[in-house]
Amino acid sequence: MSDIPQELKYTKSHEWIRVEDDGSLTVGITEHAQGLLGDMVFVELPDVGDEFEAEQDCAVVESVKAASDIYCPVEGEVVAVNEELEEAPEQINVNAYHEGWIFRVQPLKENSLDHLMNPDEYAKLVESESH
Amino acid sequence: MTNATLKETPIIKAHEDMGAKLVDFGGWNMPIHYGSQLDEHHQVRTDAGMFDVCHMTIVDLRGCEVIDYLAKLLANDVAKIADKPGKALYSCMLNNEGGVIDDLIIYSMDPAWVRVIVNSSTREKDLAWMRSQLGNMAVDLTERDDLAMIAVQGPNSREFAVNALADEIAGADDLKPFNALLINAGSENERFVARTGYTGEDGYEIVCPNTQAEQMWRQLADAGIKPCGLGARDTLRLEAGMNLYGNDMDETQSPLESGLSWTVDFSNEKRQFNGRSSLEQQKEQGLKYKFVGLILEGKGVLRAHQEIVGGGELTSGTFSPTMQKAIGFARVPVGASETCQVAIRKKQLDAKIVKLPFVRNGKVLVG
Numbered sequence: 040m041s042d043i044p045q046e047l048k049y050t051k052s053h054e055w056i057r058v059e060d061d062g063s064l065t066v067g068i069t070e071h072a073q074g075l076l077g078d079m080v081f082v083e084l085p086d087v088g089d090e091f092e093a094e095q096d097c098a099v100v101e102s103v104k105a106a107s108d109i110y111c112p113v114e115g116e117v118v119a120v121n122e123e124l125e126e127a128p129e130q131i132n133v134n135a136y137h138e139g140w141i142f143r144v145q146p147l148k149e150n151s152l153d154h155l156m157n158p159d160e161y162a163k164l165v166e167s168e169s170h
Numbered sequence: 171m172t173n174a175t176l177k178e179t180p181i182i183k184a185h186e187d188m189g190a191k192l193v194d195f196g197g198w199n200m201p202i203h204y205g206s207q208l209d210e211h212h213q214v215r216t217d218a219g220m221f222d223v224c225h226m227t228i229v230d231l232r233g234c235e236v237i238d239y240l241a242k243l244l245a246n247d248v249a250k251i252a253d254k255p256g257k258a259l260y261s262c263m264l265n266n267e268g269g270v271i272d273d274l275i276i277y278s279m280d281p282a283w284v285r286v287i288v289n290s291s292t293r294e295k296d297l298a299w300m301r302s303q304l305g306n307m308a309v310d311l312t313e314r315d316d317l318a319m320i321a322v323q324g325p326n327s328r329e330f331a332v333n334a335l336a337d338e339i340a341g342a343d344d345l346k347p348f349n350a351l352l353i354n355a356g357s358e359n360e361r362f363v364a365r366t367g368y369t370g371e372d373g374y375e376i377v378c379p380n381t382q383a384e385q386m387w388r389q390l391a392d393a394g395i396k397p398c399g400l401g402a403r404d405t406l407r408l409e410a411g412m413n414l415y416g417n418d419m420d421e422t423q424s425p426l427e428s429g430l431s432w433t434v435d436f437s438n439e440k441r442q443f444n445g446r447s448s449l450e451q452q453k454e455q456g457l458k459y460k461f462v463g464l465i466l467e468g469k470g471v472l473r474a475h476q477e478i479v480g481g482g483e484l485t486s487g488t489f490s491p492t493m494q495k496a497i498g499f500a501r502v503p504v505g506a507s508e509t510c511q512v513a514i515r516k517k518q519l520d521a522k523i524v525k526l527p528f529v530r531n532g533k534v535l536v537g
Contacts, residue, residue: 077401078208080489081471081496083515099515101471103207103489104401125469 042070044136048112048152049161055136056112056155059143063118067140068100068109068131071165076102079128084120085142091115098141100131112155115144179224180318180380181387188397196291198225200400207401211491214369214406215532218327219398220390223375224318224383225290229300232283233309240276240284242443243303245425247435251278258348258366261433262425263288263299264445268452269421270428272296273413277350277364285350285362287319289415303444317362318383322395323373323406325532328365331374334393335386339363342374368403370410370530408488408497411463411527417474418461418485418499424452427501428485429461429526459501461485463528464521465493465536470514472498472521479511479518492529499526 043049048056053072057065073079083099091097091111098109120142124130131139156164176199185192190201201222203210213219231239240248246261257278263271272292277285288296300311322331332343341351342363350364362377378386391397404414411429413419419428426434426449434449435441459482466472472487478500487498502510502523511518524536 077203078206081469083470101489103405103491104202106471106473 042136043158043162043165045158047136048155048157049164050110050112050155051164052108052110054109054112056152057140058152061145063143063145064112064115065140065143066109066112067135068107069161069165070135072107073131073135073139076100076107077104077132078102079131082124082128082131082141084122084124085117087117087120089117090147091117091144100128100141109141111144113144113146113152114148115146117142118145119143177225179222180383181222181224181320184384184387184391185222185397188391190397190399193400195225195400198290200225201397203399203401204397207399207405208491210396210398210402211405213396214324214327214371214398214402215492215529216325218322218324218330218373218395219402220323220327220387220395221321221398221400221403222387223321224380226319227288227290227293227296228314228317228319228377229286229288229297230283230312230314231286231309232312233307234282235307236282236284236309239304239307239309241441243300244274244276245434245443245445245449247438247441248276248284249438249441250435251276253281254278255280256345256349256351258350258364262419262430263296264425264443264449265299265421266444266448267421268424268445268448270415270419270423270425270430271299271421273415273419273430273433275364275366277362279352291416316380317377318380319375319377320383320387320390321367321369321373321375322390323367323369323371324395325372327371327373327395330393330395331376331390334389334395335361335376338386339374339376345374347372368410368412369406370412370527371406372531405488405491408486408499409490409492409527409529411499413499414486424449424457426452427457427459427461429499457504460504460506462500462502462506463524463526463536464498464500464510464512465524465528466496466498466512467509467520467522470496470517470519472496472512472514474498477513478502478506479513480506482506482510484512490528493534497528 081101096108244261251257353361
């Protein structure tokens with residue numbers, strides 16, 4: 040069973056979201072997703088200041104095997120990106136939930152996060168996709 | 171997790187025991203990796219790895235007209251190996267329009283027996299085409315689905331395999347590159363060992379009965395040959411400049427624009443192989459594209475179907491674990507030289523045009 044931290048929220052496209060104290064959202068891909076993609080070799084990051092719609096593609100992670108789009112969980116502005124991934128994309132494989140974070144987005148309006156999945160819902164998704 | 175609709179090789183149990191990540195590969199439940207595709211790639215370049223290639227299709231052609239049959243069926247000239255038992259030859263099998271039905275390796279076994287190994291994904295159409303070309307010729311075609319195949323590859327792989335299998339593959343250590351040997355012929359312990367492969371490294375492809383394949387796999391693993399998945403097989407063959415059917419050529423593409431001109435033998439003017447007149451016409455009219463290697467100058471990853479600015483496209487691409495750069499194969503306009511630009515998402519990135527292969531026997535050959 041994949042590691043699914045209780046304090047995070049999730050999307051059906053396998054991103055995890057951590058709500059920070061200032062209301063910004065840190066985004067990465069889940070342990071399950073990195074396992075499926077395999078060894079990471081390239082990450083295309085958004086620029087700080089870029090604005091995205093909810094569910095718009097805003098970054099790309101590429102493993103040896105395949106390229107995968109990363110989607111912005113809410114409408115917002117990028118306030119930070121994990122530049123270390125440019126030199127060390129394998130951090131996503133090593134620790135998807137910490138050193139493997141990809142970007143941080145500040146919601147542009149009073150966003151509801153109700154559309155995001157809780158850990159139990161995400162665990163069910165992972166379970167259903169492995170059949 | 172076993173999916174009942176997928177075909178399994180006789181080695182499946184060992185794959186599960188050894189931690190394979192299994193995926194649906196053209197209808198077969200096959201190992202994509204056993205933990206890290208990159209580690210497996212480096213293992214083959216620097217030491218020894220092995221691949222389950224039981225999904226590939228082995229066909230035996232027997233009969234007194236087998237050479238005449240292959241002279242028409244194949245674009246390469248079987249005469250090169252006809253009187254040289256054990257010698258292997260790589261060729262395309264073309265349709266009448268000069269498109270590639272499949273690429274394959276043939277092994278001359280004796281004057282009336284040639285063994286053919288074709289791709290798994292093309293099995294049904296290959297067999298149908300090969301049967302349709304038999305006519306009234308005295309050639310018997312038998313699919314050998316009773317046989318399994320394991321590829322051991324890497325600079326130390328032959329030594330480890332000889333140590334592990336000893337008398338089972340007696341004589342294999344004297345094999346020259348692109349030659350094969352039959353051991354214990356006709357017995358239940360028959361082995362076919364070929365010094366061939368799909369990685370750009372030295373090694374063997376070893377064929378044995380299905381019933382003995384799992385045991386052989388475990389013996390080879392015990393001797394230090396690391397199990398590798400089809401993920402590493404793809405990055406290794408790309409670095410080695412070896413084509414993949416369905417990516418780099420297919421029935422809509424000419425071998426002359428797929429980097430396979432060297433396998434098309436026009437030298438015997440009397441040999442009217444399938445597709446010959448179409449290819450001669452193409453040469454007369456002039457080719458539009460040439461098939462080259464690309465190295466991406468900056469960061470990113472090359473992938474199949476990315477477009478070349480000004481015409482052409484990538485047919486295969488990946489991140490080269492040996493070179494730590496993105497590499498690929500592409501059809502580019504014949505006039506292109508030195509560099510081109512590849513459209514990757516919203517950007518146009520510079521790529522260097524190089525001669526294939528990128529890597530052979532552990533060494534990078536291109537700058």
